[in-house]
Amino acid sequence: MGQARLRGTPEQRKQAAIERQLALRPKYIKCNNCQAELSDMTPLDIADIKGIEAAFAAHCPHCGHDTYAIKGEREAVAQMHMAIEDAAGAQAQPGVVPAANRR
Ligand SMILES: [Zn+2]
Numbered sequence: 001m002g003q004a005r006l007r008g009t010p011e012q013r014k015q016a017a018i019e020r021q022l023a024l025r026p027k028y029i030k031c032n033n034c035q036a037e038l039s040d041m042t043p044l045d046i047a048d049i050k051g052i053e054a055a056f057a058a059h060c061p062h063c064g065h066d067t068y069a070i071k072g073e074r075e076a077v078a079q080m081h082m083a084i085e086d087a088a089g090a091q092a093q094p095g096v097v098p099a100a101n102r103r
Contacts, residue, residue: 017047024054026069031058033065041069051076 021043028037038058046052051073058067068084070077 014045014047018043021046021054021056024071025056029056029058029067029069031060031063031065032067034060034063036060036062038067044068046080049076049080052080055080 025041025043028039029041030036031038038060041056041058044055044057046055049055052070053072055068055070055072058069059065060067066088068081070080072080
């Protein structure tokens with residue numbers, strides 16, 4: 001990249017990553033819960049995740065369910081799904097944190 005403009009700031013690289021992702025963006029994500037077709041999706045920040053090419057989250061306006069579309073190596077995708085499920089599971093039941101579980 002001798003004569004190209006220097007494009008090295010983390011901000012620019014992140015933007016480039018997002019643009020790369022948008023190129024891989026599916027037409028819609030099908031809601032895992034009610035099968036609605038969700039065309040409004042948000043690219044996730046995957047800059048630091050190895051093996052993932054693109055990841056999108058769509059929030060279903062019909063049932064409130066979040067569905068994720070993740071593209072990349074099989075294992076990396078599975079791992080990211082698990083991480084999301086863990087995080088979502090923890091947030092999904094904020095009112096149900098039985099103290100009994102602590103012990
Ligand atoms: Zn739904």
